[in-house]
Amino acid sequence: MSVAAGPDNLGCVNYRSDAVIVGGGIAGICAALELLEGGASVLLLDRDEEDNFGGLAKESFGGIFVVGSPEQQRAGFRDTPDAAFADWCSFGELPQSEHWPRAWASAYVHRSLGDIHRWLRDRGIGFFPIPHWVERGEKTIGNTAPRFHLVWGTGRVLATVLAGRLREHRGAARLTSKFGHRVDALLVRNGAAAGCRGTIEASGAEFEADAASVVVAAGGINGSGSLVRKHWHPDWASPPETILNGSHRYADGTLHEAVRAAGGRITHLDKMWNYAAGVHHYRPRKPDHGLSLVPPRSALWVNWRGERVRPPLVSGFDTRALVAAVCRQERQYSWQVLNRKIALKELAVSGAEFNPSIREKRFLAFLRDTLIGNRWLVDELTANCKDFVVAATLAELVAKMNRLQGDEAVRLDVLERDLRDFDDKVARRAASEDEQVARIVELRKYRSDKVRTCNLQPILDPKAGPLIAIREFIISRKSLGGMQTDLGSRVLDESGKPIPGLYAAGEAAGFGGGGMHGLRALEGTFLGGCILTGRVAGRAIRGESNP
Numbered sequence: 001m002s003v004a005a006g007p008d009n010l011g012c013v014n015y016r017s018d019a020v021i022v023g024g025g026i027a028g029i030c031a032a033l034e035l036l037e038g039g040a041s042v043l044l045l046d047r048d049e050e051d052n053f054g055g056l057a058k059e060s061f062g063g064i065f066v067v068g069s070p071e072q073q074r075a076g077f078r079d080t081p082d083a084a085f086a087d088w089c090s091f092g093e094l095p096q097s098e099h100w101p102r103a104w105a106s107a108y109v110h111r112s113l114g115d116i117h118r119w120l121r122d123r124g125i126g127f128f129p130i131p132h133w134v135e136r137g138e139k140t141i142g143n144t145a146p147r148f149h150l151v152w153g154t155g156r157v158l159a160t161v162l163a164g165r166l167r168e169h170r171g172a173a174r175l176t177s178k179f180g181h182r183v184d185a186l187l188v189r190n191g192a193a194a195g196c197r198g199t200i201e202a203s204g205a206e207f208e209a210d211a212a213s214v215v216v217a218a219g220g221i222n223g224s225g226s227l228v229r230k231h232w233h234p235d236w237a238s239p240p241e242t243i244l245n246g247s248h249r250y251a252d253g254t255l256h257e258a259v260r261a262a263g264g265r266i267t268h269l270d271k272m273w274n275y276a277a278g279v280h281h282y283r284p285r286k287p288d289h290g291l292s293l294v295p296p297r298s299a300l301w302v303n304w305r306g307e308r309v310r311p312p313l314v315s316g317f318d319t320r321a322l323v324a325a326v327c328r329q330e331r332q333y334s335w336q337v338l339n340r341k342i343a344l345k346e347l348a349v350s351g352a353e354f355n356p357s358i359r360e361k362r363f364l365a366f367l368r369d370t371l372i373g374n375r376w377l378v379d380e381l382t383a384n385c386k387d388f389v390v391a392a393t394l395a396e397l398v399a400k401m402n403r404l405q406g407d408e409a410v411r412l413d414v415l416e417r418d419l420r421d422f423d424d425k426v427a428r429r430a431a432s433e434d435e436q437v438a439r440i441v442e443l444r445k446y447r448s449d450k451v452r453t454c455n456l457q458p459i460l461d462p463k464a465g466p467l468i469a470i471r472e473f474i475i476s477r478k479s480l481g482g483m484q485t486d487l488g489s490r491v492l493d494e495s496g497k498p499i500p501g502l503y504a505a506g507e508a509a510g511f512g513g514g515g516m517h518g519l520r521a522l523e524g525t526f527l528g529g530c531i532l533t534g535r536v537a538g539r540a541i542r543g544e545s546n547p
């Protein structure tokens, strides 16, 4: 059957296909690839414009969590699914009672090598030779091995290659993609999903899409400031006044409500993966558009008064704890104070946009940025981003911080005291006296962190200036909760039974099971989770017994 379309006499556009996929992000693309493989006709609907096909994955950094890869082995790590599962459940504090989240976590660690890493490689997607070691854990154990495998070319390549595979598929004639189509509700007949309906944004015309199977792959809720606030986790005090948007502009929960109305169970929406170091995008493409910095480890992390946050904050161990620490402050934003030398080596922005050398696979440029510092990035951010201030002296820096803040809250004497104290411990390499110094020493034992972390660089060192202060806000990113699904990506109802014909994948499904991570997520499991759940949804619909 091919996709059929046409207006009825009430002006409503009608589509008919075997399966309809709501959302053209990476999860929707992977589901579509599997469905075409199985011979189905597919209608893919997306609210966004065609240029953004690929969704957040296209903007992403492209790091994917993989267990037991050749890259890990080359780096000297023999990783196993059992070890990864133990780390995952510890980091996410994922209890035995969480049946479907744990089932998906287990599926992920066992299948990441074959169904994600090898599957992508077979489709021409390569990986950076050394995996990154992120989320090592702080109070709870995190990654005990490096598992973040960066796609060579970032998420841009990941999304565009897979989108290209769809276009070139031998069954491509069975795929119809419609952009600017906002899905508002699901069609349910006799207790089974039967399609969806919505609005064509350009004309305001209504449409209905009939299909025996519906895959909801419309992303999470973290693009909606009001939903982020509504579901704010109590561990993070109250939601901050400013929360930047690092998610999709259409990640607004419309499909969560539609699935709920169809009887589906939505769980764990209070679990989110937000970041502590967001700055305003200076070329915003959506309201409150933020950039998520990879926070420099050698910077001093201080509060709105210029006092060092204690215990000291260092990125790479527990992102959730960083958010909690900032939200505990009276004013829920923070500053990182550093110098140009540190910025050149350590400052980075997550995502494809600000990593041109990796995105465009320019190895020599990447090597240059790593070895002698990323001048382009530092100059770009300090010149354009309003949250960066630069000064030759500390007094001048504090004056600029206060001007930006709009009051005299940052105290020069307090900041100077804390900087001198930290610099003294850095200079003496006093790991036993300062947790941040200890962590820098620990990080530098791993090759890929060593090249991206200064070797104990004092901040007030006159040879390393000028000084830089970055004002950082909480930035919303990923929904860890969502539609509860079984291991066939089938959406479950409140009694735990699958709703016939209804599937969910990617961030919409909490990356599997309605929240496969628990409280915390090991980085790279988002893209990986979208690929796996999307593929499983497509394979389940085409009747695979073990999708």
Ligand SMILES: Cc1cc2nc3c(=O)[nH]c(=O)nc-3n(C[C@H](O)[C@H](O)[C@H](O)COP(=O)(O)OP(=O)(O)OC[C@H]3O[C@@H](n4cnc5c(N)ncnc54)[C@H](O)[C@@H]3O)c2cc1C
Pocket (backbone or CB within 6 Å): 022, 023, 024, 025, 026, 027, 028, 045, 046, 047, 048, 052, 054, 055, 056, 057, 058, 059, 060, 061, 062, 063, 064, 065, 155, 181, 182, 183, 184, 217, 218, 219, 220, 246, 247, 248, 250, 251, 252, 254, 255, 350, 351, 352, 478, 505, 506, 507, 508, 523, 524, 525, 526, 527, 528, 530
């Ligand atoms: C800058 C950045 C860096 C990242 N880096 C990484 C990384 O290195 N590793 C990692 O694992 N993850 C990373 N992520 C997260 C990851 O990219 C996302 O979690 C993932 O891409 C989500 O994919 P998805 O298909 O589930 O949803 P999305 O990409 O959000 O796609 C959903 C699609 O549904 C459409 N849609 C929404 N509502 C409707 C509606 N009502 N009707 C029709 N269509 C609708 C949207 O337009 C969108 O195209 C990053 C994210 C960002 C923003």
